[in-house]
Amino acid sequence: MGFLSVLSQAQRFVTERVRPGDIVIDATAGNGVDTLFLSKLVGAGGKVFAFDVQPDALEHTRKRLESVRDQEALAPVTLLHTGHEHIAESIPDTCHGQVAAVMFNLGYLPGGEHSVTTMPPTTLIALQAALKLLRTGGILTAIVYPGHQGGDEEAQAVEAWASGVSSLTAQSVIYRFPQKQAAPFLVALNKR
Incomplete structure (x- = not known):
């Protein structure tokens, strides 16, 4: 049996810290995988905010949520058509x-x-703002993709940012597969 994928590990970290009724954020809605995961996790009494700059991404997310809404008790989701750098003023x-x-x-x-x-x-602005939005014991997860054009620069910036966060503010961890340098990896912070 191998190790968890970076997405599964991110979800595991979140599952360990989130309870029904909580407020959670998907800063990059994409195809709605994390939005749906969070909506199930916090349930009907929770709140989910999902951000994306692309209307197609928000539409994919909306359709993913609708496809299971009748079968699952999902949290209400607010879809925000804006960049994650606007997270603080949008919440x-x-x-x-x-x-x-x-x-x-x-x-x-x-x-x-x-x-x-x-x-x-914009990612660094969003990460810093997200850390401030978290409650004590809250979790921030960021999956980075060094294998695409510009992805390595972003991955290095996110890793440097997490390393620079004071240990009095949050504990940070990196989850990666070192034999695959271009593979996605996870940066996570647990707020103190």
Whole structure:
């Protein structure tokens, strides 16, 4: 039996820290995989905010949620057509400091236009803002993709950012497969 994939490990970290009724954020909705996961996890009493700059991504996410809504007790999801760098001003003030988890799955939309991708300047703004939105004990996960054009630069920037966060603010960890340098890896922070 091998190790968990980076996505499965991110979900495991989140599952260990999130409870029904919590407030959670998918900072990069994409095809809605993390949004659906979070909506199931917090249940009908929770709240999910999902961000993406691409209307197609939000439509994929909406359809994914609708495909299971009758079979599962999902949290209400607010889909936000904006970049994750606007996370702080897009989340209601009453939720600041109350968020249990923020998930990032960086890079480009699978099956979408590869020229539309997350970028280090906006990603770093979003990560810093997300860390402030978290409650004590909250989790931030970021999957990075060094194997695509610009992905290595973003992966290095995210890793450097996480390394620079004070251990008094959050504990950080990197989960990667070192034999595959271009493979995606996970950066996670647990807020103190």
